[in-house]
Amino acid sequence: MTKSDRETFHKAVKLIENAKTVDVFTHLHADGDAVGSAFGIAYILTDLGKKVKIFLEEDPGDKFRYLMDPEIECHITGDDVLPYENEKPDLAIVTDCATRDRVKKRYEICERAGKIIKIDHHMQDDNFGDVNVVREDWSAVCEGIFLLSKMLGYDFKKAPHGKKAAIALYTGILTDSGRFGYSNTTSFTHKAASELLKITGDMSDTVRNLFSIKPFSKVKIYGIAFSRAELLCDGKFAFSYVTGDEMKETGATFQEIDGISSELCEIEGVELSALAKPSSKDPKKWGLSLRSYKYCDVAAIAMKYGGGGHARAAGFDYEGTTEEIKELLIGELKKY
Numbered sequence: 001m002t003k004s005d006r007e008t009f010h011k012a013v014k015l016i017e018n019a020k021t022v023d024v025f026t027h028l029h030a031d032g033d034a035v036g037s038a039f040g041i042a043y044i045l046t047d048l049g050k051k052v053k054i055f056l057e058e059d060p061g062d063k064f065r066y067l068m069d070p071e072i073e074c075h076i077t078g079d080d081v082l083p084y085e086n087e088k089p090d091l092a093i094v095t096d097c098a099t100r101d102r103v104k105k106r107y108e109i110c111e112r113a114g115k116i117i118k119i120d121h122h123m124q125d126d127n128f129g130d131v132n133v134v135r136e137d138w139s140a141v142c143e144g145i146f147l148l149s150k151m152l153g154y155d156f157k158k159a160p161h162g163k164k165a166a167i168a169l170y171t172g173i174l175t176d177s178g179r180f181g182y183s184n185t186t187s188f189t190h191k192a193a194s195e196l197l198k199i200t201g202d203m204s205d206t207v208r209n210l211f212s213i214k215p216f217s218k219v220k221i222y223g224i225a226f227s228r229a230e231l232l233c234d235g236k237f238a239f240s241y242v243t244g245d246e247m248k249e250t251g252a253t254f255q256e257i258d259g260i261s262s263e264l265c266e267i268e269g270v271e272l273s274a275l276a277k278p279s280s281k282d283p284k285k286w287g288l289s290l291r292s293y294k295y296c297d298v299a300a301i302a303m304k305y306g307g308g309g310h311a312r313a314a315g316f317d318y319e320g321t322t323e324e325i326k327e328l329l330i331g332e333l334k335k336y
């Protein structure tokens with residue numbers, strides 16, 4: 001940790017110590033790292049005597065139900081934040097959100113907080129927090145929460161929710177590092193996971209539930225996407241799409257189609273993959289999910305078109321035909 005990192009952490013610790021009420025936010029379509037980091041910090045702060053509430057955009061689904069606990073107040077708001085117009089916490093903590101629009105309408109609650117801490121691991125300069133704890137070399141924001149827990153003097157072994165907190169943080173690391181398989185996995189990723197695993201105990205059932213068990217709707221939508229997949233650009237670019245109608249017919253959710261682009265990127269010889277699906281923000285647009293293997297910076301491509309993400313996984317929305325999307329991405333890939 002550099003000196004300036006340490007100073008930033010100290011500022012965050014000060015804000016936390018001074019707060020009695022803390023609201024926690026994470027991004028819409030919350031993944032393992034989002035739900036894990038939100039509940040992880042919520043358990044830790046509850047044990048440290050804070051009054052904590054979590055505000056989620058949507059229900060995180062049965063897959064992540066084990067991270068939740070009736071003792072942690074959790075509000076699923078969607079766009080309807082009006083019931084919370086008197087909500088004014090001492091502190092808001094926003095995890096895994098590069099930009100404030102990832103919090104959507106809930107940002108209105110956030111803004112009323114006395115202070116905001118942003119804790120994240122994405123490239124972006126929307127530093128909306130009073131303190132912004134951002135490190136791009138964390139595989140998961142849960143690595144950052146783990147560090148923060150150390151600085152808060154949190155004892156996972158002794159704290160009432162220590163095991164729950166460890167399971168939540170381990171989940172975030174496990175999912176965002178691709179089970180320690182992505183290039184964002186560092187020795188610190190393993191170190192944090194190793195310490196957490198001492199507390200969590202056997203995680204094999206959780207791993208099976210997270211990565212292997214799937215609903216039939218997912219098999220069907222993968223079938224559609226795979227059967228029409230195309231290899232372009234001398235086999236370096238894999239492209240496919242699914243429509244809103246197909247999602248309806250199969251019953252597949254956005255969460256369920258999340259992994260298709262990654263699978264396409266694992267085709268032999270492929271450097272860049274893209275799955276076009278309906279945009280979650282604007283049904284007239286496609287939501288592009290990009291993955292790359294080694295050298296194509298998909299975050300740079302996505303940012304050019306108003307999106308964002310990581311070098312190996314990013315996305316953006318686009319209005320046009322699939323032919324146009326293919327042309328556009330072939331053009332980008334050819335620059336490498």
Ligand SMILES: [Mn+2]
Pocket residue numbers: 033034096121139140141176
């Ligand atoms: Mn993350």
